[in-house]
Amino acid sequence: MRRTIRADRRPRFKRETACVGDADLVMMGPRPFFTRSYFEGTQAAMIHVIADIELHPGRRDAFIAEFRKLVPLVLAEDGCIEYGPAIDVPTGIGAQLPLRANGVTVVEKWQSVEHLKRHLDAPHMHDYRVAVRDMVVGTKLAVVEPA
Secondary structure, three states, X not given: OOOOOOHXXXXXXXXXXXXXXXXXXXXXXXXOOOEHHHHHOOOOOOEEEEXXXXXXXXXXXXXXXXXXXXXXXXXXXXXXXXXXXXXXXXXXXXXOOOOOOOEEXXXXXXXXXXXXXXHHOOHHHHHHHHHHOOOEEEEEEEXXXXX
């Protein structure tokens, strides 16, 4: 079902920022990550993946160096919208989880679960797992979709 919201009735937000590539404009407001297509009812199916990777002490820089080799290969995969590593940043915000000196968060966006599953079985992902096997203590994964 396609929903149309008249321009004069669209929610107004204080900040707007453009996404990279052909993605819709992201509107920052009470519900982050919504795009114009969400409000217009034309949003395509998409999933978000948040991978929390715990590393052995002192291995984060080596892990990130290895991970950065992987990023261009993954971004070239069919269905990949976004893929990249991130590390904790001190903010002084009380609700923030404790900083992790040995943690990396991977933020991913995929067109579908099927694309994600093909990604996980790609040859370069098998090579990556072998390369970082001795650096990683464990991984926790959250796969979610826009609500």
